[in-house]
Amino acid sequence: MEVNEYSVPIENFKKKVNGKPVAVVGIGVSNVPLIKFLVGMGSKVTAYDRRTKEQLGDTYSELSALGVSFILGDSYLDKIDDDIKVIFKTPGIRFDVPALSKAVQNGAELTSEMELFFELCPADIIAVTGSDGKTTTTSLIYEMLKRGGYNCYLGGNIGSPLIGEVEKIKHNDKVVVELSSFQLQTMKMSPKIAVVTNVTPNHLDWHTDFDEYISAKKTIFLNQGSDGKVVLNYDNDITREFNSETANGIYFSRKNRLNNGYCLNDDMIISFYNDGHIEREILSVEDIYIPGMHNVENYMAAIAAVDGLVSDDIIRKTAKEFVGVPHRIEFVRELNGVKYYNDSIASSPARTTAGLNSFDKKVVLIAGGYDKKIPFEEFGSVVNNKVKSLVLCGFTADKIEDAVKSAQNYNENNIPIYKCSRFEDAVKKAKEIAEAGDVVILSPACASFDLFKNFEERGNTFKNIVNSF
Numbered sequence: 299m300e301v302n303e304y305s306v307p308i309e310n311f312k313k314k315v316n317g318k319p320v321a322v323v324g325i326g327v328s329n330v331p332l333i334k335f336l337v338g339m340g341s342k343v344t345a346y347d348r349r350t351k352e353q354l355g356d357t358y359s360e361l362s363a364l365g366v367s368f369i370l371g372d373s374y375l376d377k378i379d380d381d382i383k384v385i386f387k388t389p390g391i392r393f394d395v396p397a398l399s400k401a402v403q404n405g406a407e408l409t410s411e412m413e414l415f416f417e418l419c420p421a422d423i424i425a426v427t428g429s430d431g432k433t434t435t436t437s438l439i440y441e442m443l444k445r446g447g448y449n450c451y452l453g454g455n456i457g458s459p460l461i462g463e464v465e466k467i468k469h470n471d472k473v474v475v476e477l478s479s480f481q482l483q484t485m486k487m488s489p490k491i492a493v494v495t496n497v498t499p500n501h502l503d504w505h506t507d508f509d510e511y512i513s514a515k516k517t518i519f520l521n522q523g524s525d526g527k528v529v530l531n532y533d534n535d536i537t538r539e540f541n542s543e544t545a546n547g548i549y550f551s552r553k554n555r556l557n558n559g560y561c562l563n564d565d566m567i568i569s570f571y572n573d574g575h576i577e578r579e580i581l582s583v584e585d586i587y588i589p590g591m592h593n594v595e596n597y598m599a600a601i602a603a604v605d606g607l608v609s610d611d612i613i614r615k616t617a618k619e620f621v622g623v624p625h626r627i628e629f630v631r632e633l634n635g636v637k638y639y640n641d642s643i644a645s646s647p648a649r650t651t652a653g654l655n656s657f658d659k660k661v662v663l664i665a666g667g668y669d670k671k672i673p674f675e676e677f678g679s680v681v682n683n684k685v686k687s688l689v690l691c692g693f694t695a696d697k698i699e700d701a702v703k704s705a706q707n708y709n710e711n712n713i714p715i716y717k718c719s720r721f722e723d724a725v726k727k728a729k730e731i732a733e734a735g736d737v738v739i740l741s742p743a744c745a746s747f748d749l750f751k752n753f754e755e756r757g758n759t760f761k762n763i764v765n766s767f
Contacts, residue, residue, distance in 0.1 A: 307418045308465060316340035319381055323398070324388025325349070325357060331462035332386060332411040337364045344382070346374045380404055386411060389480035392504070408484065411461050412454065412477070416487040418464050421471040424603055425454070427482060427518050428495030428531075430649045431596045434588075435495055436476040437623050438600035442616050446608030448472045454481065456623075472607075479505065479514035488521040493529040493603050495596070497536040498648045502671035512536060519544050529602040531595070532556060550598035552591060560598045560605075568598055570605070580610050581617055588622040590656035625757035627653050627739075630764050635734030638764045641741035642757030645670075647677035650743040654684040661685060661737040662728050666692035667756075668745035674701035677743060682707045687731050688715045691724040694744045721749065721756075725763045 320341040322333050329345075336343050344367040351358050351370060358368065369377045375397035378385065384407050387398065393408060402408050416423065424443075426436040433456055440452045451467060453460035454475030467473065475489070479501055497515050505511040519528040520543070528544045531537045532551035541547035549559035556571050560580075563569040568581045580601055583594055601613055622628065623643070630638040644650045645667075654661065663685045674694070678701030681688060690698055695717050702708060702715065716731070718724040728738045740760045742753075750756040 307420070311414075311418060312339045315384060318342065318383070319344065319379065321346060321378055321382045321385040323347075323375070323378075323385060324391060325354060325361070326388050326390070328411045328459040328461075329386065329388055330357060330361070331459040332414070333361055333366060334364065335461050335464075336386075337366065343367070344369060344379070346370075346378065348372060348374055378406075382406060384409065386414070389478060393484050410481065410484065411459065412475075412481045413485055413487070415453075415461050415464055416485070416489075419460075419467055419473060420469045421451075421467050421473050422491070423473045423475060423489035424491040424493070425475045425477050425489035425518055426493040426495065426599075426603075427477045427479070427515055428493070428537075429498040429500045429646060430652065431495040431592060431599070432476050432493075433623050433643060434593065434596045434626060435493060435599045435603075436474055438596060438616065438620065439493075439603050440474040441620055442600060442604045442608050442612055443472045443474065445616055446604075446612045448607075450474060454478075477518060479511055482517040483510075483514040485517045486521065488517070488519050488526065490522075490525070491527045491529070491603050492519040492522065493599050494518060494531065494537050494540060495599055496531045496534040496648075498534075498646065499672050500646050500670065503669065516540060516543065519546070522546055527603070529599055531599070532559065532561075533595075548602055550595070550602050552595050552598065560602045562594070568594070568601065578610070581613055585614055585617045587618055587620060589627065590652060592652035592655070593622075625753055627656055628757070628761075630761050633729075633764075633767055635736075636729070636732045637737050639737060639739040639741075640757045640760050641739050642753045642760060644741040644743060645745050645753060646672060647674055647680070647743045650741040651677065651680045651684075653739065653741045654680065657684075657737055657739075659686075659737065661739050662687045662689065662732050664689045664691070664724050664728050664738070664740045664760075665698055665743045666690040666695045666724075667742045669693045669697065670745050672744065674698055674743070675704070678702040678705035679707055681705075682709070682713060685713055686736065687728075688713055689724045689728050689731075690715065690717045691719070691721055692742070692744070698743065721759065722763055725760060729764075729767060 320343050322329050323346045325345050325347040346369045378401050426432045444450045449471045451473045454477050456476050526546040528547045530540050530547050532549035533553045551561040557574050567579045569579050570577045625643040628640040630640050641653045644653050681702045682705050716727050732738050746756050
């Protein structure tokens with residue numbers, strides 16, 4: 299690679315790790331490209347994973363051929379060599395598990411694929427986090443920049459792992475990433491532009507408490523320079539207070555008129571206000587192709603992020619043509635007068651609520667899945683207002699049922715509840731009870747059902763079942 303002012307960080311990193319032992323903990327989607335990158339830098343890589351050689355399959359064979367060593371099995375974390383001074387962990391493993399804490403105490407540097415990418419990337423990074431709406435907002439920002447003529451890269455929780463692309467990225471390119479609280483918790487750098495869509499209770503099965511989750515989200519902007527920008531949701535109590543911790547904050551609001559920010563005027567036009575005066579009308583809500591007021595919020599967040607980088611014409615063109623992200627209120631088919639929608643990405647009560655509010659009628663809802671220790675009390679009231687029939691499946695079926703029945707607006711004559719042990723049976727039950735004119739939507743309100751790896755697999759299974767009817 300030709301050395302220039304933008305490749306110096308990569309050359310310095312290569313000098314740091316060339317010939318040195320490096321550990322990669324977790325051989326997942328993001329860490330396989332990382333391992334290949336580290337091998338290319340001359341590192342002696344040892345990969346650690348709970349899975350066996352047989353379970354890793356082709357991945358084991360591919361990495362082994364590159365000279366990667368492996369420590370596998372249930373006690374893999376207890377076998378990190380004391381000689382290893384750089385450890386890259388997968389986002390799903392906490393930084394303070396005893397084995398990693400011990401390694402850090404012994405002088406090891408604990409980092410991750412995304413942290414390394416931030417360190418090496420020569421281009422401005424725009425990063426989005428939040429409990430809800432971050433995938434759509436990230437995708438909108440990427441689409442607007444790409445349509446605006448920039449050479450763009452999309453990554454983080456969506457797109458492809460970016461560490462394998464970092465040597466191709468140029469100074470004038472734009473990088474857009476979606477970041478989870480898992481990725482953010484140990485981050486030591488912040489992006490040039492940070493967006494926080496909202497913060498509500500989530501992943502409380504992984505974080506020690508809600509305060510830790512909030513702190514992880516704040517990491518997205520705490521290390522910005524004076525030339526940074528932080529886009530915050532004024533309508534969310536938690537993100538509204540984030541502004542007191544940054545000098546770079548700017549708000550967006552769907553519910554309030556702001557003196558300085560992005561908001562709705564007459565419920566039709568997304569406008570920018572400067573000291574209480576309309577500076578310009580940017581986008582008509584009627585021009586937004588994807589449905590739902592939550593998507594109006596997503597557009598305001600995206601507009602705030604790209605304002606000054608692309609024209610309003612590009613924003614309007616994107617709004618008219620962008621059809622949404624897969625698995626987010628995704629129309630599957632209409633059969634016998636019943637419309638089926640896949641909203642598998644809705645892994646929290648707030649996301650499911652936003653999806654339900656996109657329809658002007660009560661729906662047949664399929665919900666339930668893995669328990670992330672999120673409270674469902676408020677969601678129970680929403681279900682009673684917005685759901686015609688409820689079909690539950692997965693570990694949270696009982697919790698959601700209890701929340702619905704405990705809500706003050708519950709009436710057993712208004713909302714029949716069905717519980718199924720198998721996901722396929724839940725989808726078939728929804729088909730059985732739906733009538734012409736109904737909407738059936740898979741919108742789980744929690745993480746993937748136990749038999750699915752992620753929301754994509756869950757959504758694709760739902761679509762396959764529905765299309766087989």
